[in-house]
Amino acid sequence: MDYRSRPLNIVEVCHVPPFSNSFKSTLTEFSLPLNFSDIFNLKFPPVQNIFFYKLGESTTTFFKTVILPKIKHSLSITLFHFLPLAGYLSWLQNSEKPIIIYNTANDGVLLTVAESTEDFDHLYSEVRYASESHPYLAPLFVSDTKVSILSFQITLFPNKGFTISSTFNHAVLDGRSLSLFMNSWAYICRNLDENVKISPSLLSEELNPCFDRTVIPGSEGLEMRYLNYWLGLKLPGSDANPRSLEPIPFPVPTDVLRATFGFSREDIKKIGERVSKLENGNQTKPFSTYVLAYAYTLVCMVKAKGLKNNNKVKFGLTADCRTRLNPPLSRNYIGNCVTSCDVLVEAEHLLKETGVVYVSKRLNEMIKGLENGVLEKAKEKVPYMDVEPGVRVILVVGSSRWGMYGADFGWGKPTNIETTTIDVGESFSMMESRDESGGVEIGLVLKKNEMEIFDSLFVHGLKV
Structure with a gap:
């Protein structure tokens, strides 16, 4: 069943520019280079998330007169602090590399405002078709030579709540960058003085972004190595123009279900102790490693029907590099600063009782x-990478350390956050728990029969 054709009432489509005043002069135009990690992600699809906010007092009147004006004004102020994100990515004919360009005369972010009569509670809390989320995703402008960096859609579900969906260009931002932006936007919104409209609120020190694009020592040559790779890559269905900024098309299945599974601190401790016992008491790993291992193993068991002992499975994740560089970058560095990691394992090890170990x-x-x-x-x-036949690739996106659930705009923190990007490919999302410090949430998109098996394995595994 495909829910993308469900009617959605588009109330407004507007352009939100950065806030400006006479107290702080800004450049009328500037550019920023991409680093090696940005170019690594140059042609990957945009990353999309949906933040669900349950709100009893969400009548259309309250939404239009209180919530929406504060969110729009605070977005403008946030862009004042994150000015380059109001620009766009461009690859001009006379430019060797794509660059980020900002011009105050034209730039800002696209904001779509919509209303929906769908069941809000069903969308954020129940197992459902993944395609049911698609009407609430923010569109991002993309062309051969110019791509927007950020866009948002706010959808009201009268008397229930609202969603804020974000779509960002993966060649400019990573997940940690988005988390900092969303937390900054929320901080400004909930501290907005309705009587003061001329001067933007100052961000707290832990939210101040860093756009320093000084060349990272040791990365010389990586930018062009990755760029030349993209220029030489030929994929069926991709744009014939090698300099095109159009992302690689990935098919989105319409028959898959989405669900969120939570690990409490007690669950994680139990998994860690069980693995430690199987390792003869050698517990030297962070508990987050056990959560990943447990989730990976369950997904493989779900897929076991198509696996043979001699098949191989590749587990992949992205690791934040900000603190791993020498010298380290600011934790609030805005851009991509991640590296991909993967490990190839034989299926026979995964299908045993000790697979998680x-x-x-x-x-x-x-x-x-x-x-x-x-x-x-x-x-x-x-x-x-082209994967050799017979190798299953299972990826994890996100992190339990980004603090996404801190995005409280003044009406409570999100009820749920969905990483919609995992609709494509065999992957799952990882995020900190909404309900308790130290907990973890796993988001999954699987076929109906696979989801039922995963749910059974998940519940049984935690009770053993």
């Missing part, structure tokens, strides 16, 4: 390998 060991070895040099690892990678 094996996976946690391999993941731990992979993560520890980053300590020997992030840039050295980056030099071994190419952005898009």
